[in-house]
Amino acid sequence: MAEAEARQPGSIIRLLDESAIRLLFRLADQIVIMPKVSLTGIEYPQLRDLEDWGRAMKVLEKHGFVEKVVITRLIACPACGSANVATQYRCVKCDSYNLERTRIVQHLVCGYTDTQIKFKNDTCPKCGLKITNPEAELISLGVVYECLDCGSRTSRPKMVHRCMECDNIFTYREASYRPVYAFRVTEEGRRLVSKELVRDVVRKALETEGFTVEEDVTLPGMSGVSHKYTLVVRRDGSPVMAIDIIMGREAEVLDAMVKRMDLAPEIEYVIITDNRAAITRRIAGSSNIRVLDRRDVDKLIEELKNIVGGRSL
Numbered sequence: 001m002a003e004a005e006a007r008q009p010g011s012i013i014r015l016l017d018e019s020a021i022r023l024l025f026r027l028a029d030q031i032v033i034m035p036k037v038s039l040t041g042i043e044y045p046q047l048r049d050l051e052d053w054g055r056a057m058k059v060l061e062k063h064g065f066v067e068k069v070v071i072t073r074l075i076a077c078p079a080c081g082s083a084n085v086a087t088q089y090r091c092v093k094c095d096s097y098n099l100e101r102t103r104i105v106q107h108l109v110c111g112y113t114d115t116q117i118k119f120k121n122d123t124c125p126k127c128g129l130k131i132t133n134p135e136a137e138l139i140s141l142g143v144v145y146e147c148l149d150c151g152s153r154t155s156r157p158k159m160v161h162r163c164m165e166c167d168n169i170f171t172y173r174e175a176s177y178r179p180v181y182a183f184r185v186t187e188e189g190r191r192l193v194s195k196e197l198v199r200d201v202v203r204k205a206l207e208t209e210g211f212t213v214e215e216d217v218t219l220p221g222m223s224g225v226s227h228k229y230t231l232v233v234r235r236d237g238s239p240v241m242a243i244d245i246i247m248g249r250e251a252e253v254l255d256a257m258v259k260r261m262d263l264a265p266e267i268e269y270v271i272i273t274d275n276r277a278a279i280t281r282r283i284a285g286s287s288n289i290r291v292l293d294r295r296d297v298d299k300l301i302e303e304l305k306n307i308v309g310g311r312s313l
Contacts, residue, residue: 019056027185028193065189068181076176077163089157091147105138221262241268248275
């Protein structure tokens with residue numbers, strides 16, 4: 001029961017703090033937040049300007065509004081945690097790093113077979129003939145790694161990792177294999193941002209200006225027909241603004257135009273939407289409808305306060 005109450009629109013602000021709300025708006029606008037991986041670590045450029053976003057992200061994840069998706073994993077040093085790690089090959093016999101990748105080749109003229117390293121200056125070490133056309137005169141029999149210190153060869157050298165920060169050397173058995181996440185808003189998070197969260201943010205902002213804000217209120221039109229609004233803003237009990245939060249579908253826009261024509265002229269009518277440009281084009285002749293963009297919450301609140309600025313207590 002307590003969780004169900006927490007999901008009610010009127011309690012969303014209490015559920016999420018300001019940092020979490022701003023982050024959720026950002027995630028909903030960007031759809032997916034991708035990481036940038038470099039030798040210095042993992043960062044999220046799209047979130048760089050948001051303070052405390054890491055903690056806020058955990059809050060959103062906890063309540064199911066955001067999910068993280070593993071897009072890759074990084075080898076990390078088990079000693080210092082750095083992902084600035086180089087992979088190196090060692091000789092399986094003497095443990096030297098001085099390996100060279102080469103091919104085993106056979107000279108077609110005399111049949112001599114050895115690694116290509118031995119054909120110095122493009123000359124066969126057995127018959128002494130100059131190799132003028134390696135592709136035609138040598139047959140490749142496979143790739144190997146040859147140790148230039150002890151001369152041993154292997155197709156599978158010993159692989160180790162070296163941390164470029166603390167110089168720790170470790171194998172895959174000791175390595176940390178760190179997940180790298182992308183973040184995306186869930187369907188519940190999208191629904192929340194599209195209407196419920198906007199409603200709560202707007203209500204809270206206008207209440208701090210001294211207005212009374214009611215949700216899902218019906219107001220009588222001048223024709224006598226009543227219309228329902230997402231929010232109604234009152235001063236001293238009288239409505240001064242009616243607000244609808246819509247997605248921008250054709251039926252919603254037509255309904256908004258009818259509401260505006262029937263709404264008392266002294267009451268401001270505001271539409272909040274994700275599709276401001278499209279809706280503005282459709283209602284070009286209805287100058288009494290104010291269309292605000294949901295996607296920039298700070299600008300949205302500023303514009304609403306400017307609209308009601310002349311009506312403040």
